[in-house]
Every structure is written in C-alpha cells, then in structure tokens.
Amino acid sequence: MKKHNFGAGPCILPASVTExxxxxxxxxxxMGLSILEISHRSPEFEAVILKTQLxxxxxxxxxxxxxxxxxxxxxxxxxxxxxxxxxxxxxRADYLDTGYFSQKxxxxxxxxxxxxxxxxxxxxxYSYIPDYIDEKHDAAYLHCxxxxxxxxxxxxxxxxxxxxxxxxxxxxxxxxxxxxxxxDLIYAGAQKNMGPAGLTLVIVKNALLERxxxxxxxxxxxxxxxxxxxxxxxPPVFSIYTAxxxxxxxxDQGGIPAIEHQNKKKAAMLYQEIDRNxxxxxxxxxxxxxxxxxxxxxxxxxxxxxxxxxxxxxxxxGIKGYRTVGGFRASLYNALPISSVALLVEVMQExxxxxxxxxxxxxxxxxx
Amino acid sequence: MKKHNFGAGPCILPASVTExxxxxxxxxxxMGLSILEISHRSPEFEAVILKTQLxxxxxxxxxxxxxxxxxxxxxxxxxxxxxxxxxxxxxRADYLDTGYFSQKxxxxxxxxxxxxxxxxxxxxxYSYIPDYIDEKHDAAYLHCxxxxxxxxxxxxxxxxxxxxxxxxxxxxxxxxxxxxxxxDLIYAGAQKNMGPAGLTLVIVKNALLERxxxxxxxxxxxxxxxxxxxxxxxPPVFSIYTAxxxxxxxxDQGGIPAIEHQNKKKAAMLYQEIDRNxxxxxxxxxxxxxxxxxxxxxxxxxxxxxxxxxxxxxxxxGIKGYRTVGGFRASLYNALPISSVALLVEVMQExxxxxxxxxxxxxxxxxx
Numbered sequence: 001m002k003k004h005n006f007g008a009g010p011c012i013l014p015a016s017v018t019e020x021x022x023x024x025x026x027x028x029x030x031m032g033l034s035i036l037e038i039s040h041r042s043p044e045f046e047a048v049i050l051k052t053q054l055x056x057x058x059x060x061x062x063x064x065x066x067x068x069x070x071x072x073x074x075x076x077x078x079x080x081x082x083x084x085x086x087x088x089x090x091x092r093a094d095y096l097d098t099g100y101f102s103q104k105x106x107x108x109x110x111x112x113x114x115x116x117x118x119x120x121x122x123x124x125x126y127s128y129i130p131d132y133i134d135e136k137h138d139a140a141y142l143h144c145x146x147x148x149x150x151x152x153x154x155x156x157x158x159x160x161x162x163x164x165x166x167x168x169x170x171x172x173x174x175x176x177x178x179x180x181x182x183x184d185l186i187y188a189g190a191q192k193n194m195g196p197a198g199l200t201l202v203i204v205k206n207a208l209l210e211r212x213x214x215x216x217x218x219x220x221x222x223x224x225x226x227x228x229x230x231x232x233x234x235p236p237v238f239s240i241y242t243a244x245x246x247x248x249x250x251x252d253q254g255g256i257p258a259i260e261h262q263n264k265k266k267a268a269m270l271y272q273e274i275d276r277n278x279x280x281x282x283x284x285x286x287x288x289x290x291x292x293x294x295x296x297x298x299x300x301x302x303x304x305x306x307x308x309x310x311x312x313x314x315x316x317x318g319i320k321g322y323r324t325v326g327g328f329r330a331s332l333y334n335a336l337p338i339s340s341v342a343l344l345v346e347v348m349q350e351x352x353x354x355x356x357x358x359x360x361x362x363x364x365x366x367x368x
Numbered sequence: 369m370k371k372h373n374f375g376a377g378p379c380i381l382p383a384s385v386t387e388x389x390x391x392x393x394x395x396x397x398x399m400g401l402s403i404l405e406i407s408h409r410s411p412e413f414e415a416v417i418l419k420t421q422l423x424x425x426x427x428x429x430x431x432x433x434x435x436x437x438x439x440x441x442x443x444x445x446x447x448x449x450x451x452x453x454x455x456x457x458x459x460r461a462d463y464l465d466t467g468y469f470s471q472k473x474x475x476x477x478x479x480x481x482x483x484x485x486x487x488x489x490x491x492x493x494y495s496y497i498p499d500y501i502d503e504k505h506d507a508a509y510l511h512c513x514x515x516x517x518x519x520x521x522x523x524x525x526x527x528x529x530x531x532x533x534x535x536x537x538x539x540x541x542x543x544x545x546x547x548x549x550x551x552d553l554i555y556a557g558a559q560k561n562m563g564p565a566g567l568t569l570v571i572v573k574n575a576l577l578e579r580x581x582x583x584x585x586x587x588x589x590x591x592x593x594x595x596x597x598x599x600x601x602x603p604p605v606f607s608i609y610t611a612x613x614x615x616x617x618x619x620d621q622g623g624i625p626a627i628e629h630q631n632k633k634k635a636a637m638l639y640q641e642i643d644r645n646x647x648x649x650x651x652x653x654x655x656x657x658x659x660x661x662x663x664x665x666x667x668x669x670x671x672x673x674x675x676x677x678x679x680x681x682x683x684x685x686g687i688k689g690y691r692t693v694g695g696f697r698a699s700l701y702n703a704l705p706i707s708s709v710a711l712l713v714e715v716m717q718e719x720x721x722x723x724x725x726x727x728x729x730x731x732x733x734x735x736x
Binding site: 013079 | 373377389390391393399402440442557559565566586588602607685686
C-alpha cells in the first residue's frame with residue numbers, strides 16, 4: 001500500500017521524481033554509469049548544477065545580484081556559518097525567537113559575538129509570530145525563521161528593519177511566493193520542498209559577501225562557494241540531481257503561484273476540520289498558522305495513541321507530533337496530494353463518529 | 369554499453385549496490401515509501417545507522433574505545449574541524465605535506481594555531497612519501513594523508529610519534545588492512561570505497577574527545593555527533609543507506625583481507641604494464657605507488673589525447689589526470705573489477721602496437 005506521507009522531513013517527494021531518480025541510480029541518461037558514479041567535474045554534472053541554479057532563479061525570481069549556492073550540513077550548519085561570516089566581536093546580531101530552531105540559531109550565534117533577541121513568542125509556547133519593528137537599525141543583521149516546523153507557525157509579515165535580513169526558510173521555501181529582494185540571505189535544508197536530505201540551499205546578495213573582511217575556514221566561507229560555483233570540493237551529487245528533478249516537477253505544476261494556491265487549499269481543509277471536530281484543537285494562533293506543518297492535539301490526550309493507530313491503519317504516516325510538543329503534526333509539503341489531506345480529514349471525522357461525541361463527553365467530561 | 373569506470377571519485381560502485389539503492393528509491397523494503405522520504409528519526413532508519421556502524425566496526429576491527437561518526441561536508445570540512453577541535457593558540461600541530469589535499473589541510477589549520485610542516489615531498493612533485501620520526505612529541509597532534517588521490521602515492525609506513533595521529537584516509541579506507549589503534553582519528557569522504565558523495569566517516573578515539581575544552585559550533589563539534597549518535601540534525605539518509613549496502617557487499621567479498629588481495633593484484637597488473645610499455649611511465653616512486661590511484665603519463669605528451677579517445681572508444685572512462693598533474697590517473701577502487709584493469713592493459717598494448725614502437729621512436733625520437 002502506497003502511504004500518505006505527512007512526515008516533517010525528510011518528507012514526501014512526487015512519485016515521478018523518485019521514479020526518475022531511481023532510473024538515474026541504475027543508469028543515468030544511458031551513459032552506462034549510475035548518477036552515483038559520475039564525476040562532479042564532468043560536463044554532464046556541471047550542466048545539472050547549472051540547470052538546478054537556473055530553475056531556482058526562475059521559480060523564485062532571484063535577481064542577478066544574488067548568488068545561488070549549494071552546501072551541505074543542513075540549516076544547523078547555517079546557524080554557525082551566518083555569524084561566522086557576518087558577526088564579529090564589537091558587532092551585534094538581532095534574532096527573532098520563534099521556536100526550537102530559532103533558539104538553536106541564537107545559541108550558535110552567541111559563540112561569535114553579541115546577540116540580542118529582539119522579539120520572542122516563548123511566553124506562549126511559540127504559538128504565534130511576534131511583530132517586530134527595528135528602531136535602531138544598528139545590528140550586523142537580523143535573523144528570522146519563516147516557518148517553525150515543530151511549532152507549526154509561519155511568518156507572513158516580515159520584521160521591519162534596514163539592516164540585512166537573514167532568514168531560515170528550510171520548511172517553507174518553494175511553497176509560496178516570496179520577494180527575494182526582501183532578504184539578504186536565505187538558507188534552507190533541502191529535505192522538505194526541494195529534494196532529499198544532504199543538501200543546503202543558500203541564496204545570498206552579492207553585496208553582503210563583500211562585507212566579509214576576515215579569514216574563515218574555506219568550507220564555512222560563502223565566498224568560496226560563490227567563487228567555485230559550489231564545486232570547491234565534491235558536492236552531494238545525487239541530492240542536487242534529485243532536487244533538479246523536483247524543481248522541474250514544480251515548474252510543471254505551474255510554479256510557485258500554482259503550488260501556493262494548492263497549499264492554501266490543503267491547509268484550509270485541514271484547519272477547518274481541526275476547528276470543527278470536537279476531538280481536536282490547533283496549537284498555533286489562527287493568523288500565524290503554518291501551511292506546511294499543521295500542529296494539533298486532542299482535548300483528551302488519552303485518545304491520541306488510538307487515533308494515531310487508526311490513521312496508520314488507513315495508510316497515514318508521519319503525523320506524530322515532535323517529542324517536545326506532543327499531539328500531532330501533519331506536514332503538507334508541496335508533493336503531498338490534496339487527496340491525502342482529504343483522507344486525513346475523513347479519518348478524523350470517522351474517528352469522531354466512531355468514538356461518539358456523546359460518549360466522549362460523558363467519559364472524558366473533565367478533559368473537555 | 370556499461371562503462372569501465374576508472375574515475376577518482378565519485379567513482380564506481382558495485383552493480384548490486386546501485387540496483388538495491390535504485391529499488392529503495394522507488395520503494396524501500398515494501399514500506400510504501402521511498403528511502404528518500406523516510407524520517408531520519410524512524411526506527412527503520414535508526415537500524416540503518418546502527419547496522420552501518422556495526423559493519424564499519426567489524427570490517428576495520430574498530431575497538432570499543434573508538435566512536436564511529438557520520439558527518440557531511442567531505443574531507444575538506446575535516447580540514448577545519450580537526451584544528452577547530454584539537455588546536456588552540458599556544459599549541460602546535462604537526463603536518464606531513466604529501467600533496468594537494470595535505471596542503472589544503474595545512475592551510476586550514478593555520479587559521480586556528482601554530483602549524484609545523486614536519487616533512488614534505490614537495491621537492492619532487494609529491495612523487496614519494498617522506499619518512500618522519502618525531503623527536504619532540506610535543507605537538508597537539510600529527511596529521512597525515514594515507515593516500516594522495518591526485519599524485520598517486522600511498523603511505524604504507526606511518527610516521528613514528530607519541531602524539532595523537534590524525535589521518536585523512538578518504539581514498540584508501542576499506543581498501544587494505546589497517547590497525548585502527550595506530551590512529552587517534554581517521555576521517556574519510558565516503559565517495560571512493562564507502563558510498564555516494566555527501567557523507568563523511570570519522571572514527572575517533574573517545575579519549576581524544578575528552579581533551580576538548582573549548583566551545584565549538586555544534587555542527588563542528590565531534591562530541592555532538594558522538595552524543596547524538598550522528599542524529600543531531602538530519603543526516604544524509606540516502607548516502608548512509610547506500611554506504612550500508614556497499615559495506616555489506618564488501619563483507620560478502622570476504623572483507624578487507626580479500627579486497628586488499630584483489631587490489632594488490634589489480635595495481636600490480638597496471639604498474640607492470642606501465643613499466644613495460646614503451647609509451648608510458650609512472651609518476652610515483654615505486655615504493656610509494658598508490659594501489660588506488662595510478663598516475664602515469666606518456667613520454668610523448670602529444671599522443672595523450674589520442675590514447676584518451678582510443679581508450680574511451682573501448683568504454684574506458686575517468687582516466688584523465690588531474691588538471692594540475694596532467695597525463696592519466698586510473699583509479700582502481702574496490703568495486704572496479706579486475707576485468708576492467710585487464711581491458712585497460714590490453715588497450716595500452718594495442719595502442720602501443722598500433723602506433724608502432726619503431727614509428728614512435730622515429731617520429732618522436734627526442735621525446736623518448
């Protein structure tokens with residue numbers, strides 16, 4: 001049985017992408033070689049890098065004054081590369097604290113210089129995105145997280161500032177229209193809407209790189225990736241190739257406007273059911289609800305294991321909430337078909353009917 | 369036509385490995401999910417990590433007092449992680465300079481503290497491995513490169529020292545018997561004898577990690593990988609899985625003693641032909657000739673393009689020498705069958721016969 005994969009990442013990819021990737025692992029383009037066996041210096045692979053960059057530029061309307069770079073190590077490595085490149089003793093970096101991964105970014109940055117948390121939603125379990133208007137404009141940069149994968153919130157309005165804005169977009173890049181010019185550096189682990197794990201995307205304004213004036217280890221220096229077209233050393237060949245296939249798929253779907261439309265529809269369907277269903281409630285403030293990661297719980301936590309196994313019996317996987325949050329998290333990434341969301345909604349309704357609202361109200365009165 | 373892949377890396381993998389990897393990309397173990405879509409926190413993938421570690425421990429006889437870690441970023445990232453963890457102002461690190469990648473390691477280390485190059489073969493184009501006997505034993509560590517992929521030399525005798533020995537084994541790990549106890553830290557990019565690009569193996573003596581007494585960014589801190597069993601953040605899932613398949617293949621071949629026997633045979637066949645054939649000569653000093661990367665040139669460089677295209681017409685790929693060295697480099701990694709080496713030898717002989725030794729001697733007299 002093909003599963004309905006709501007996993008938070010590594011996550012669902014379109015079937016056409018995994019089919020083409022599997023074929024390339026066997027024999028790539030009839031070359032008599034697997035994609036795993038080809039040199040990263042071959043003209044064929046250089047064409048893949050170029051095509052992937054062009055697709056990213058086209059899909060996101062990346063201006064020519066920005067570079068598109070491929071790295072490794074995930075967003076967690078960016079948590080240290082950003083301050084290593086742009087923060088130094090005497091300078092201060094501003095951070096928005098909107099959840100688990102923001103906090104990690106903040107901890108890493110403090111190793112390199114002064115860090116100020118300018119706004120935080122820690123007071124309410126990160127269930128919302130705090131507003132922030134910079135009045136000083138004197139930080140080296142402002143760092144934010146556009147989508148909080150674990151907490152299920154998404155930033156639809158950017159903080160207002162004149163300093164460079166650096167954004168972790170790991171879990172919502174390629175899911176909705178953005179204006180790249182609003183940012184000076186965007187980074188994203190690939191394993192949500194871009195491709196398989198093992199690849200990190202960085203889109204950076206060239207002018208920001210010109211500010212760097214210190215010695216940085218080569219593999220942590222954004223300029224090295226720019227100067228070597230992400231081929232300073234062996235890149236994650238297969239992850240880049242599969243990302244290219246996935247971005248081609250996205251283009252075929254009508255690009256980001258079309259997928260955003262779909263993503264809005266999928267999220268609305270699920271949130272509507274969460275709000276309607278007597279058994280469930282959502283964790284994020286409605287205005288800041290993520291379209292990518294929908295977090296919800298049951299009024300009666302004791303029913304959660306039963307719902308999880310009921311959903312699992314219908315082929316739904318990956319909806320267990322993150323261990324520090326509990327409950328459920330349904331990730332609705334680009335490749336998740338609307339039919340999977342419809343099934344989850346149906347399963348929630350069936351579970352509600354099966355349990356019987358009356359019975360629940362009687363048995364678990366205190367909990368509701 | 370299936371190619372004979374002599375590429376230096378990413379390089380040849382056994383056909384049974386690429387077949388199983390391709391199947392897992394389509395549907396892994398009948399789970400209804402691609403290996404690219406599964407959570408790195410799933411019990412199924414945790415079993416993969418564990419099995420891969422156990423295979424490495426078994427194949428290399430890694431003592432219990434060492435940790436087996438999976439990282440990203442290739443050996444180039446290790447060039448900075450090693451000094452970031454073990455070197456600090458006031459300490460000195462000793463480096464053996466045996467080629468292009470040693471030099472890169474040395475440059476990175478100098479960002480973190482004092483570096484002394486204790487021996488170098490730069491005087492003779494890195495065609496040999498210098499001997500080194502430490503008389504001071506006062507460095508933080510001694511760094512060496514066991515196989516020089518570009519120059520085609522291999523270190524069969526370790527330098528003598530009482531300080532911790534750290535070794536870049538990217539291009540000969542799993543190709544021959546080593547005694548892990550001779551080293552305090554071994555690192556290797558996976559894309560030669562271990563698996564696809566995008567994965568780095570580190571084997572480190574736990575006692576060495578206990579010496580670290582400074583704050584290090586999480587993703588650069590070996591202790592973080594040890595404490596989180598290489599699951600601090602999303603690892604390169606597919607690369608680890610395929611490495612597991614490849615190590616299973618290696619075990620099936622009879623493990624490292626058996627593959628070393630094969631590798632010796634393959635290298636002997638090719639070096640013998642290089643020494644015999646009037647057109648070619650080897651670049652490395654015979655005692656230090658690499659069994660993994662065989663570097664050679666033609667007495668008449670003008671004939672090299674013709675030989676390259678002749679070999680290519682017979683399905684031989686990946687033998688062009690590194691751009692700074694020129695000539696040819698035939699990489700004979702574990703998965704390269706002896707029949708491919710036999711074919712290369714045959715092609716060299718045919719080319720010699722076709723050109724005609726006499727004709728060459730007449731036409732290119734000065735060059736020979």
